[in-house]
Amino acid sequence: MLRPLVAVSTDAKPVENYVWHATPEPYLEAAVSGAGVIPVLVPSLGEKIDLDSLLAGVDGVLITGSKSNVHPSLYGGDASEENGPYDPARDATTLPLIRKAIEKGVPLLAICRGIQELNVALGGTLATELQEMEGRFDHRAPENASQDERFAIRHAVTIQPSGCFASVFGKDAIHVNSVHRQGVATAAPRLEVEAVAGDGTIEAVSVKDAPAFAVGVQWHPEYWVKSDEDSARIFRAFGDAVRAHAARRREQSVAAG
Ligand SMILES: N[C@@H](CCC(=O)NCCCC(=O)O)C(=O)O
Secondary structure, eight states: OOOOEEEEOOEEEEETTEEEEEOOHHHHHIIIIITOOEEEEOOOOGGGSOHHHHHHHOSOEEEOOOSSBOOGGGGTOOOOTTTOOBOHHHHHHHHHHHHHHHHHTOOEEEETHHHHHHHHHTTOEEEOOGGGSTTOOOOSOOTTOOHHHHTOEEEEEEEOTTSHHHHHHSSSEEEEEOOOSOEEEEOOTTEEEEEEETTSOEEEEEETTOSSOEEEESSOTTTTTTTOHHHHHHHHHHHHHHHHHHHHHHHHHHHHO
């Protein structure tokens, strides 16, 4: 059986004399080993990428994390030096890609910056510097730490009993890592809150009435996908949704002759 392709977001980053479109390896590794799919990078070229053509050729979309923040102008906020860095090229690619994937029923998994992009793409807003907000935890990774320490499992999240993640995890709470300073402020109308942290931070969402799997998580399941069962469950569920989409696409292709 051929393995399905999954479109993966990229950051547009100046490196030496060029702008590179790249994404960190853990997301790609997790797509291969955790979801059983083949990741294909989508350059952050905005409207130069014909999304109908792209989504006709893949069976899933994975929106990754990034140190950069969604530009505040996209949700009525004000840009500032402190609130950066920004990646407008990525925003111009991922937000339309997210909306089109949901519309076309292409399975979507959005991680960290990805859940924030999902929320903004559907009309929600973001809060920045959560750690400075009354009653909130510090959701950032420790500084001057190894990657394993930065992505260490750090806090519990409560899973909403009636949501799609309840069936993915089969329990009412899991423990997750935390590497972010922003978060969902106002959830978009189409989003169902699926998990929250002890300080009320929204940690996972799903898209109401989406024709296919469409979820976002604020934590990083890709990082421990090989050793943490709950992380593995998310990627397995995404992979299963991708394979179901691929099977539907094959059937439609055969039926169309
Ligand atoms: N920039 C946003 C999203 C955070 C995110 O995606 N973090 C993952 C990568 C980070 C790293 O390796 O430091 C925010 O800060 O909320």
